[in-house]
Every structure is written in C-alpha cells, then in structure tokens.
Amino acid sequence: MRYIGGKSLVISSINEVIQQKCPDITSALDIFAGSGVVSDFFKKSGFRTISNDFLYFSYVIQRSTIGLNKKPSFRQLGIADPITFLNNLNIADTDIDINNCFIYNNYSPVNDCQRMYFQPDNALKIDVIRLQIEIWYKSKRITENEYYYLLGSLISAVPYVANIAGVFEAYLKFWDKRTYNPLVLQEPTVFSNRKRNICTNMDYHKLLNRRCDLLYADPPYNSREYLPNYHILETIARYDYPTIAGVTGIRASCPEEKSLFCKKKSVETAFEDLIRDTRCHHVLISYNTEGLLSTDRLAEICQDYAAHDSFELFQFGYRRYKSKIPNNAAGLQEQLFYFEKG
Numbered sequence: 001m002r003y004i005g006g007k008s009l010v011i012s013s014i015n016e017v018i019q020q021k022c023p024d025i026t027s028a029l030d031i032f033a034g035s036g037v038v039s040d041f042f043k044k045s046g047f048r049t050i051s052n053d054f055l056y057f058s059y060v061i062q063r064s065t066i067g068l069n070k071k072p073s074f075r076q077l078g079i080a081d082p083i084t085f086l087n088n089l090n091i092a093d094t095d096i097d098i099n100n101c102f103i104y105n106n107y108s109p110v111n112d113c114q115r116m117y118f119q120p121d122n123a124l125k126i127d128v129i130r131l132q133i134e135i136w137y138k139s140k141r142i143t144e145n146e147y148y149y150l151l152g153s154l155i156s157a158v159p160y161v162a163n164i165a166g167v168f169e170a171y172l173k174f175w176d177k178r179t180y181n182p183l184v185l186q187e188p189t190v191f192s193n194r195k196r197n198i199c200t201n202m203d204y205h206k207l208l209n210r211r212c213d214l215l216y217a218d219p220p221y222n223s224r225e226y227l228p229n230y231h232i233l234e235t236i237a238r239y240d241y242p243t244i245a246g247v248t249g250i251r252a253s254c255p256e257e258k259s260l261f262c263k264k265k266s267v268e269t270a271f272e273d274l275i276r277d278t279r280c281h282h283v284l285i286s287y288n289t290e291g292l293l294s295t296d297r298l299a300e301i302c303q304d305y306a307a308h309d310s311f312e313l314f315q316f317g318y319r320r321y322k323s324k325i326p327n328n329a330a331g332l333q334e335q336l337f338y339f340e341k342g
Contacts, residue, residue, distance in 0.1 A: 010334055011041050013316050014284070017336050018214070021312070022282045025213035029280060031204045032218045033058055034226075039066045042216075048195040052207055055226060057155050057237035059201035063145075064152020067199040069192035072146040077136060082146075083153060083185050086129045094128060101127035102241055106249050107232060115249055117171045117232060122161045122183045129154055129185070130239050153185040155237055160184075167229040170248055208277040215280035219261040219270070221291040226259070227251065267292045268301070275305050278341065285337040289315075298337060307342035314338065 018025065027048040030039040036058065039051035043066055051062040079085050091098060098104065101124055107115050108123035118126065133154070137147040163172045163179045200207065220226065227234060231251045235242055243252045260270035271293060275283065285302070289295060295313070303311045314336040 010286075010316070011037065013314070013334070014038065014041065014216075014286075014336065015045075017284065017314055017338055021310075021338050022214060022340075025282060027212040028214040028216055029207065029210055029212040030216050030218075031207055031274075032220075033062055034218065036062050036066060038216060038218065043193050043195075043197055044191070046193050046195070047214075048212075049193075049197045050200065050207070050210060050212060051197070052200040052202060052204060054201070054203060055230065055234060056201055057230060057233040059199060060148055060155050060237045061152050062199040063148035064150075064156075064188040065190060066197050068145060068149065068188075068190045069194070069197070071187070071190045072143065072149050074142065074146055076143070077141050077146070082142075082150060083187055086132065086150065086154075087185055089125075089128055089132060091124060091128050094132060096128055096131050098124070100131070102239065103127050103130075103232070103236065106244060115171060115247075116163050116173070116175070117168070118162060119175070119179050122179070125183045126154070126158060126236060129183075130236055134239065149188055149190075150185075151237065152188050155233055156188070157183055157185050158233060158236060162232075168232045168248075169229045169250075204274070205277075208274070209279055212280045214282045214284060215278045216284045216286075217274060218286040219274075220259050221261075221288055223262050223264070223292065225262055261292070264292050268297060271298060272301050275301055275341075281341055283337075283339055283341055287335045287337065289333045289335065295335065302337050302339050305342055306339035308340065310338075310340040312338050 025047065027050075028042040029050040029052070030042060031052050033039050033051040033053040036051065039049055039062060042049040049066055051066045053059055053062070074082050091101075103118065103126045104110060104120065104123040106113060107117040108120045109116055110120050117123070130151075133147065133150045136142045142150070161179055161181055161183050162168065163176050164170070165172060228250055235251060244250060245252060260266040283302070285298070287293075287298060291298075299311070299313055315333045
C-alpha cells in the first residue's frame with residue numbers, strides 16, 4: 001500500500017526511541033493508523049494494540065490483520081479457499097447486474113466515462129468481488145471477521161492495478177504497465193500476539209480518554225486531505241454509491257471530514273487538544289520539518305505537558321536520527337516528539 005507519510009521506512013527509528021525511552025510498555029494506541037504499518041509493529045512487539053483511523057478503508061485493512069489473532073475458518077461458507085474462489089470469479093458466474101457495478105461504470109473508460117483509473121476488466125473484477133463479499137455477509141454465510149478479512153484483501157490489492165502515480169487524487173493519461181496485470185487478492189497476514197487488539201473507525205477525539213501505556217500519533221503534516229487522495233479506496237470499502245463529481249470522480253466531502261491538522265489556522269489547537277486530553281502515560285508524535293506547525297512551536301506544546309523534563313525530539317532521515325533540536329535542519333527531516341505526560 002503506497003500511503004502518504006507511510007512509516008514503513010522509519011519503523012526501526014520508532015522502535016529505537018521506544019526501547020530507549022519506554023521499554024516496559026505493554027499497550028499502545030495508534031490513533032491515526034493510516035496504512036497500519038505502525039499498528040502492525042506494535043502488535044508484533046507483543047503490545048495490546050488499539051488501531052484507529054477515521055477513513056473506513058484504513059479501518060478495513062486494520063480489521064483484516066491487527067484485529068485478528070487467527071485466520072478465519074469460513075465454516076458456514078462451505079468454500080475451502082474463498083480467496084482463490086474470488087480470484088476466479090466472473091460476472092457470468094453471478095446474478096450481478098453490470099449496471100450496478102459502480103467502479104466499472106465510473107472509473108474505467110467504458111460507455112460515456114473517460115476516467116482511466118482501471119482497465120475495464122480489472123474495474124469489473126473489483127465490483128464483482130466486492131459485491132459477492134457483501135452478498136455472503138448479508139446472507140450470513142460469513143461472519144464479521146471473515147467479511148473484513150476478505151474486504152481487506154481486496155482493498156490491499158487494488159493499488160497494484162490502479163493507473164495512478166501514487167495516490168488516487170488523479171489518474172495517469174496513459175496506461176501504466178501495472179494496469180495490464182490482473183487483479184489478484186492475497187491472503188492478509190494474520191498472526192497472534194495473544195492480546196485482545198481493538199480496531200476502531202472514529203474521530204480521534206473519542207479515543208483520547210482511552211488509557212494505554214503509549215499514544216502514537218501520526219497526524220497529517222500539510223494541507224493535503226487524505227480522503228481526496230484515497231477516495232476510490234474509500235468508495236470500494238463502503239460501496240455506498242456516493243455522489244461523485246469532477247474529472248476524477250471524487251466523493252462529495254462533508255465538512256466534518258476535514259482534518260484540523262490540515263489547516264494552518266487550526267493545527268496548533270489540534271495538537272494542544274490532542275496532547276492535553278490524552279490519558280496515555282507516554283506520548284510519541286511523528287511529524288516532519290515541512291509540517292504546517294513549526295518544530296519549535298510543537299516542541300513547546302509538548303514541553304508544556306511533559307513530566308520530569310522527559311521531552312526529547314529525535315530528528316532523522318534515511319532511518320537514522322539525532323536526539324537534538326537543530327536551528328537550521330538541512331532538507332526534509334522526519335521527527336519523533338517523545339515525552340511522558342505530566
């Protein structure tokens with residue numbers, strides 16, 4: 001999953017900070033989970049993990065991995081390998097009406113549609129798989145865990161056949177070679193850490209009263225909203241036939257879907273509210289030197305709520321960091337703001 005601000009390249013640095021500053025923690029709240037790589041790291045580390053994101057497609061991915069400690073059995077379905085079944089499913093094998101296939105009719109160049117997000121065959125395959133999963137769930141042939149396991153597999157597979165440069169805000173005007181590959185679902189990676197891990201899909205404010213050893217926060221850094229950049233994944237996950245508009249067929253956004261962290265006038269208040277209201281003992285915030293809020297101001301807010309001079313800023317690039325606050329950092333630097341809550 002190619003994801004804006006994804007943390008797969010800095011997991012080792014996150015781990016180093018945790019091992020140095022709070023090695024005895026046993027629970028963690030990943031409050032802006034995104035692609036889920038940090039929640040996955042927390043779970044693999046043996047922490048009781050709470051993973052949250054406001055975007056539903058992100059929640060689906062977490063439910064298919066973080067939320068499960070064993071692979072679902074699909075006992076009621078009566079199909080030994082539902083992933084293989086779905087990979088081989090064609091619309092001719094179903095009662096699905098092609099006119100109800102939202103992705104095919106709106107995001108591939110068929111009929112009067114000019115959008116080039118997917119080759120028509122792959123667009124139709126996305127619809128057929130998505131609708132079949134819904135049919136199984138509504139007819140109670142699969143459980144909730146099985147539903148999210150299959151849906152997470154679909155969401156994770158879509159970017160690998162999408163005609164995009166990295167995100168779904170726009171499509172390429174020529175067909176990238178990846179789009180000629182057939183959509184193929186893979187089994188989500190499920191493992192047990194013997195903990196009751198929780199995945200949620202809500203406004204982060206509602207989770208600030210949750211007690212965990214560690215709050216990890218990776219909010220948006222700039223004015224780019226996440227929903228427009230991943231609108232098609234959100235639509236596939238919800239499959240709610242939304243009102244769409246414009247050249248790219250973007251979902252109609254609601255005011256409450258705008259992140260306070262994406263606005264210069266509200267980002268400082270958003271950070272202060274987050275830090276003030278969390279009930280977690282340790283706080284770790286990911287940010288970078290090109291964020292809307294300056295390094296100095298975010299450091300000041302952290303220090304205002306830090307206990308025992310515990311605040312420290314780790315700044316790094318290319319998987320390396322320095323535990324100091326530079327006056328003039330050369331180039332973009334990733335940052336980890338750590339402190340114990342006072």
